[in-house]
Amino acid sequence: MIKVEHLSYTYREQKTPAVNDISFEVKEGEIFGFLGPSGAGKSTTQKILIKIFNDYTGDVQIMNKPLNQWGNDFYEKVGVGFELPNHYAKLTAAENLRFFASFYRSKTIAPEKLLKMVGLEEDASKKVESFSKGMKMRLNFVRALMHNPDILFLDEPTSGLDPANGRRLKDIILEQKAKGKTIFLTTHNMYDADELCDRVSFIIDGKLSITDTPHSLKLINGQRKVNLEYGVNGNTRFIEFNMDGIGDNKEFLNILKRERIASIHSLDATLDEIFIKITGKTL
Amino acid sequence: MRTLVIVKSDIKNIFRDKSLAFVIFVPFIFLALLRIAPPVYEQYAPVMELYRAHILSVFCLISTALMGFVLSFILLEEKDQSLFPVFQVLPLPIGRLLLLRTLVIMIYGFLASLLLIFGTGLVDFGISKSILLALSCSLTGPSSTFIITSFARNKIEGVTFFKLLNTVLMLPVTGVFIKSKLGLLFGIFPHYWIFSSFVNQGFIPTNLVILISLIANSILLYLSYLLFIRKTYQ
Numbered sequence: 338m339i340k341v342e343h344l345s346y347t348y349r350e351q352k353t354p355a356v357n358d359i360s361f362e363v364k365e366g367e368i369f370g371f372l373g374p375s376g377a378g379k380s381t382t383q384k385i386l387i388k389i390f391n392d393y394t395g396d397v398q399i400m401n402k403p404l405n406q407w408g409n410d411f412y413e414k415v416g417v418g419f420e421l422p423n424h425y426a427k428l429t430a431a432e433n434l435r436f437f438a439s440f441y442r443s444k445t446i447a448p449e450k451l452l453k454m455v456g457l458e459e460d461a462s463k464k465v466e467s468f469s470k471g472m473k474m475r476l477n478f479v480r481a482l483m484h485n486p487d488i489l490f491l492d493e494p495t496s497g498l499d500p501a502n503g504r505r506l507k508d509i510i511l512e513q514k515a516k517g518k519t520i521f522l523t524t525h526n527m528y529d530a531d532e533l534c535d536r537v538s539f540i541i542d543g544k545l546s547i548t549d550t551p552h553s554l555k556l557i558n559g560q561r562k563v564n565l566e567y568g569v570n571g572n573t574r575f576i577e578f579n580m581d582g583i584g585d586n587k588e589f590l591n592i593l594k595r596e597r598i599a600s601i602h603s604l605d606a607t608l609d610e611i612f613i614k615i616t617g618k619t620l
Numbered sequence: 621m622r623t624l625v626i627v628k629s630d631i632k633n634i635f636r637d638k639s640l641a642f643v644i645f646v647p648f649i650f651l652a653l654l655r656i657a658p659p660v661y662e663q664y665a666p667v668m669e670l671y672r673a674h675i676l677s678v679f680c681l682i683s684t685a686l687m688g689f690v691l692s693f694i695l696l697e698e699k700d701q702s703l704f705p706v707f708q709v710l711p712l713p714i715g716r717l718l719l720l721r722t723l724v725i726m727i728y729g730f731l732a733s734l735l736l737i738f739g740t741g742l743v744d745f746g747i748s749k750s751i752l753l754a755l756s757c758s759l760t761g762p763s764s765t766f767i768i769t770s771f772a773r774n775k776i777e778g779v780t781f782f783k784l785l786n787t788v789l790m791l792p793v794t795g796v797f798i799k800s801k802l803g804l805l806f807g808i809f810p811h812y813w814i815f816s817s818f819v820n821q822g823f824i825p826t827n828l829v830i831l832i833s834l835i836a837n838s839i840l841l842y843l844s845y846l847l848f849i850r851k852t853y854q
Contacts, residue, residue, distance in 0.1 A: 417709045421702055
């Protein structure tokens with residue numbers, strides 16, 4: 338669906354490229370996470386993929402067509418969710434959606450239905466200037482969906498949202514994937530990426546360091562250990578066991594038989610830890 | 621349908637901002653003022669009768685520039701709210717949206733100028749010349765919009781730039797008060813030709829002055845549009 342080969346981009350009056358010779362492919366129906374700290378080149382890459390920056394080098398194909406051969410009809414097929422809220426403050430939520438819907442030739446989803454998806458149906462006739470950041474972000478998000486695009490570019494979609502609304506948006510993203518949409522997710526929230534993405538790429542200083550599934554990354558980078566928490570005479574004890582040969586480990590089996598187990602965890606690495614391990618940088 | 625929604629949204633944006641809503645009615649205030657004031661002050665200073673066309677040209681130009689100011693406020697609001705990147709990812713080319721808004725502002729400026737020319741009854745230019753004068757004035761609205769929005773980063777700066785621009789717009793009116801060919805030196809300002817179309821000094825045939833005015837102000841509009849696109853989208 339998206340194929341990027343040797344993509345580089347340098348901002349005017351800058352010597353070092355913001356995006357430096359990166360290559361990756363996003364398959365149809367996949368949620369692809371583009372992860373990295375601020376200034377790593379995530380947003381620059383996204384701006385190239387959505388045709389805001391055109392003076393790049395390398396080859397970009399979207400829906401089997403070179404990006405530079407797409408005209409304005411490109412935007413009938415892609416939806417973009419921006420990192421920061423951007424709406425007409427003096428228009429209501431429904432008026433904002435109606436205004437932007439008027440730019441599409443294809444049939445758009447009714448504003449009322451879109452607002453209901455993100456729990457803003459009661460606020461449809463309120464001016465956006467009275468909205469909280471979270472409400473504006475939800476409005477940003479549904480605007481990207483209004484024309485039923487094949488590809489969604491979402492930049493930090495859960496930024497500024499409370500856990501309940503974050504959950505709601507993540508469920509919608511997964512629904513979109515279930516409908517066969519391709520989603521390019523730019524984020525530095527590793528928990529969202531872990532939960533949502535089929536594959537992730539780490540970008541740092543404009544370069545891609547690795548692309549893989551979150552599961553594989555965790556398997557490769559995790560410790561093959563189990564952390565056991567159990568109670569002895571009212572005291573809690575922790576003990577670590579190697580996973581290898583754990584079925585024959587007498588101490589482990591004895592504890593399981595005799596003690597009151599509080600918790601058992603495998604020591605999986607988190608995406609955060611893997612990112613730091615691979616790139617040497619924190620998010 | 622699309623055009624209607626865009627125009628409707630722009631109108632809502634204007635009327636929900638009290639200061640902008642007021643500006644829309646300024647040509648009507650000017651009309652009232654120009655109907656009431658001249659007969660009064662001409663009683664005390666009959667010489668002022670000679671300057672009716674000068675006064676009318678200034679008020680017509682201010683009216684159209686004010687419309688440009690209103691549109692520049694909408695664009696600056698879009699800048700403040702980071703809406704420009706959103707327009708870049710919509711299927712309608714940004715140039716088409718700007719063209720639509722330019723036309724709306726021009727039509728309003730054109731009608732406002734006609735209202736003042738015919739409504740005040742200060743000078744009888746005849747129908748065809750009045751239409752050409754109003755058309756000439758209407759070009760000032762969008763060019764003011766693009767100039768203000770190219771340089772101002774927010775609405776506060778927008779007000780400052782509008783005041784500055786207004787001074788620059790009015791400066792060449794000096795040229796039509798000069799009763800020699802020296803006044804033509806103000807011809808480097810495109811708006812001199814608008815004033816000169818209202819108050820022809822007789823050095824150049826009136827039709828040619830109007831033609832120069834239309835061409836010079838169309839060029840200014842085009843250049844200011846390019847400046848706006850360069851400053852905003854490149």
